[in-house]
Amino acid sequence: MARANEAAAEALREYADLFALEGGDPFRVRSYQRAAKAIAGHPEDLRPGHARDVPGVGSAIAAKVEEFLGRGGFRQLDELRAKVPPGVRRLMAVPSLGPKTALFLYRELGIDSVESLAQAIDGGRLRGVRGMGPKTVENLRRGIERQRQAGERVHLGVACALADQVVESLPGAERVAVAGSVRRMCETVGDIDVLVAGPAELMSVFTAQPYVAEVLASGDDKTSVRTEQGLQVDLRRVPVGSWGSALLYFTGSADHNVRLRELAVRKGWKLSEYGLSDGDRVLASRTEEEVYAALGMQWVPPPLREDRGEVEAALRHELPVLVEQADLRGDLHTHTDLTDGIASLEDMAAAAAARGLAYYAVTDHAPDLAMQRMTLEKALAQRESLARLQERYPGMRLLHGTELNIGPDGSVDWPLEVLEGFDVRVASVHSHFTQSRAEMTRRLIAACENPGVQIIGHPTTRKIGRRPMVDADWTAVFQAAARTGTVLEIDSYPDRADLPSDLVRLARHQGARFSIDSDAHAVPHLAHTRFGVGVAQRAGLTREDVVNTWPLERLLAFLKGSADGR
DNA sequence: GCCGTTTTCGGCCCGACTGTTTTCAGTCG
Numbered sequence: 001m002a003r004a005n006e007a008a009a010e011a012l013r014e015y016a017d018l019f020a021l022e023g024g025d026p027f028r029v030r031s032y033q034r035a036a037k038a039i040a041g042h043p044e045d046l047r048p049g050h051a052r053d054v055p056g057v058g059s060a061i062a063a064k065v066e067e068f069l070g071r072g073g074f075r076q077l078d079e080l081r082a083k084v085p086p087g088v089r090r091l092m093a094v095p096s097l098g099p100k101t102a103l104f105l106y107r108e109l110g111i112d113s114v115e116s117l118a119q120a121i122d123g124g125r126l127r128g129v130r131g132m133g134p135k136t137v138e139n140l141r142r143g144i145e146r147q148r149q150a151g152e153r154v155h156l157g158v159a160c161a162l163a164d165q166v167v168e169s170l171p172g173a174e175r176v177a178v179a180g181s182v183r184r185m186c187e188t189v190g191d192i193d194v195l196v197a198g199p200a201e202l203m204s205v206f207t208a209q210p211y212v213a214e215v216l217a218s219g220d221d222k223t224s225v226r227t228e229q230g231l232q233v234d235l236r237r238v239p240v241g242s243w244g245s246a247l248l249y250f251t252g253s254a255d256h257n258v259r260l261r262e263l264a265v266r267k268g269w270k271l272s273e274y275g276l277s278d279g280d281r282v283l284a285s286r287t288e289e290e291v292y293a294a295l296g297m298q299w300v301p302p303p304l305r306e307d308r309g310e311v312e313a314a315l316r317h318e319l320p321v322l323v324e325q326a327d328l329r330g331d332l333h334t335h336t337d338l339t340d341g342i343a344s345l346e347d348m349a350a351a352a353a354a355r356g357l358a359y360y361a362v363t364d365h366a367p368d369l370a371m372q373r374m375t376l377e378k379a380l381a382q383r384e385s386l387a388r389l390q391e392r393y394p395g396m397r398l399l400h401g402t403e404l405n406i407g408p409d410g411s412v413d414w415p416l417e418v419l420e421g422f423d424v425r426v427a428s429v430h431s432h433f434t435q436s437r438a439e440m441t442r443r444l445i446a447a448c449e450n451p452g453v454q455i456i457g458h459p460t461t462r463k464i465g466r467r468p469m470v471d472a473d474w475t476a477v478f479q480a481a482a483r484t485g486t487v488l489e490i491d492s493y494p495d496r497a498d499l500p501s502d503l504v505r506l507a508r509h510q511g512a513r514f515s516i517d518s519d520a521h522a523v524p525h526l527a528h529t530r531f532g533v534g535v536a537q538r539a540g541l542t543r544e545d546v547v548n549t550w551p552l553e554r555l556l557a558f559l560k561g562s563a564d565g566r
Numbered sequence: 567g568c569c570g571t572t573t574t575c576g577g578c579c580c581g582a583c584t585g586t587t588t589t590c591a592g593t594c595g
Contacts, residue, residue, distance in 0.1 A: 025567085026578095027567070027568085027577090027578060028567050028568090029567095030567085030568095030578075030579095031567040031568055031578090032567075034567095034568080035567085035568085055568095056567095056568070056569095057568085058567060058568050058569080059567090059568095060567055060568085061567070061568085095593095095594095096584090096592090096593065096594090097592095097593085098592060098593050098594085099592090099593095100591075100592060100593090101592070101593090130586095131585085131586070131587090131591080131592090132586095133585060133586055133587095134585095135584080135585060135586085136584085136585060136586080139584090139585090340579090340595090369595075370579080370580055370581050370582085370595095371579045371580055371581070371594095371595060372579075372580095372595095373579060373580080430595065431582075431583085431594090431595070432582095432583090
């Protein structure tokens with residue numbers, strides 16, 4: 001993936017933040033933000049001399065990017081960094097705290113970090129300060145609390161990118177694999193575990209990598225570092241002969257491992273990272289499959305290794321055949337630059353075809369989300385463009401869809417006769433997140449019962465580390481979804497992972513079906529479905545549970561039938 | 567700072583919500 005793009009985009013995001021903090025022109029701030037978004041979402045790697053090829057990058061930003069590609073920074077960024085302490089920028093990450101307030105707190109009260117803000121709140125120093133009423137202070141306190149709960153953990157998208165980078169930086173290894181919570185596809189990750197087999201020099205290769213900020217500990221068999229972004233990475237070197245048992249041990253979860261060790265003990269054996277052994281005799285160690293087989297079990301896919309019934313199922317040889325990314329035949333929730341995507345309809349469709357999809361729904365936002373400036377006329381014009389574009393893709397069916405807005409009362413943008421003109425109708429909550437449980441439950445059930453609604457998009461609306469899930473009686477909502485044949489989305493965006501896997505389990509128990517969608521706003525986002533598949537696997541979903549693994553005809557019949565049946 | 571069937575200057579996603587305010591500023595999607 002385009003690593004230079006992400007680094008350059010992050011530099012521009014930082015510059016936009018610092019520029020905003022300095023009171024810079026908001027339109028210029030937005031230009032930097034837009035350029036960052038466009039660069040991050042650009043399907044091609046940035047190359048020197050080609051920054052201007054990215055839409056939204058003009059001559060001024062191109063010059064900054066070119067300088068960044070050359071030396072990892074640019075002059076204007078350096079100057080602003082010298083003026084504004086990094087902690088002040090981090091203040092802006094506190095929900096409800098923007099640039100104006102951050103600068104005010106810094107200038108007037110000397111608050112230059114989230115920590116000093118927390119101290120100021122606890123010490124009552126904000127009392128009586130202009131604009132800092134009790135509710136504002138309480139909101140800030142809660143925002144800081146929410147950040148702390150997310151703690152040092154990052155979402156899986158960040159963790160996977162770093163883990164991939166670590167693996168690629170160790171080409172001298174005989175074997176290398178990511179273990180731990182990343183391998184289990186946990187929605188958030190506290191540290192990254194990587195396993196290698198090979199010479200001891202790999203450790204010094206590792207500590208010399210540019211992403212390493214600090215070496216916490218380093219020996220021949222285990223090295224721990226902290227990266228620039230604050231994440232800890234543990235690299236463990238194991239003998240190739242015990243690769244399987246080591247991978248098993250370091251993949252976890254701890255609870256799963258405990259259960260396996262108990263099984264071994266019951267047979268009079270011992271299981272450790274070095275192997276499954278009977279006294280001095282090693283029974284299995286080279287591969288995970290051998291170890292599980294020796295214990296009389298099926299190999300357990302890592303996303304299931306949480307001691308939530310998978311051990312028993314594996315002993316009975318009744319593990320589900322989990323849905324995989326290759327099973328996805330289509331994507332039912334994507335955007336274009338007609339609303340808030342950054343790529344054209346043509347480019348998104350081409351990328352979808354290149355991914356081998358059999359069907360692809362374009363679901364731009366509907367008019368009730370006013371910021372998107374959508375109109376029925378625009379939607380109908382898009383439908384015509386889509387029909388013309390279809391001729392280019394005999395192997396892929398283009399579906400015209402929409403992402404509706406579920407209003408506070410559960411209603412959506414258009415009347416049924418308009419909705420029926422769309423092949424795919426996703427409906428999502430985008431506002432009024434703080435309704436009571438009773439109101440939110442009624443709202444979501446009303447959406448399920450609307451015959452024009454086929455899929456509920458990102459049902460909880462959470463954003464990891466930023467916004468909690470809305471409060472609803474999920475059992476009641478999922479029962480309504482099952483009863484009406486309304487599909488529940490697993491939004492694959494790694495900072496959403498929404499539904500979360502625990503709720504997917506609950507919903508499946510109620511008989512609901514799911515779609516695993518990218519919610520792509522740019523070409524590279526189409527690949528995010530790997531994360532959505534991880535959520536589904538952790539919940540034990542099979543192909544049958546996921547409607548966009550189905551052949552198109554079956555999918556369309558299901559969507560239509562569920563609408564008719566209400 | 568970007569961009570151009572509104573076109574080389576003058577717009578730029580726009581409205582709602584929140585908490586504070588006495589007429590509005592900041593934040594968010």
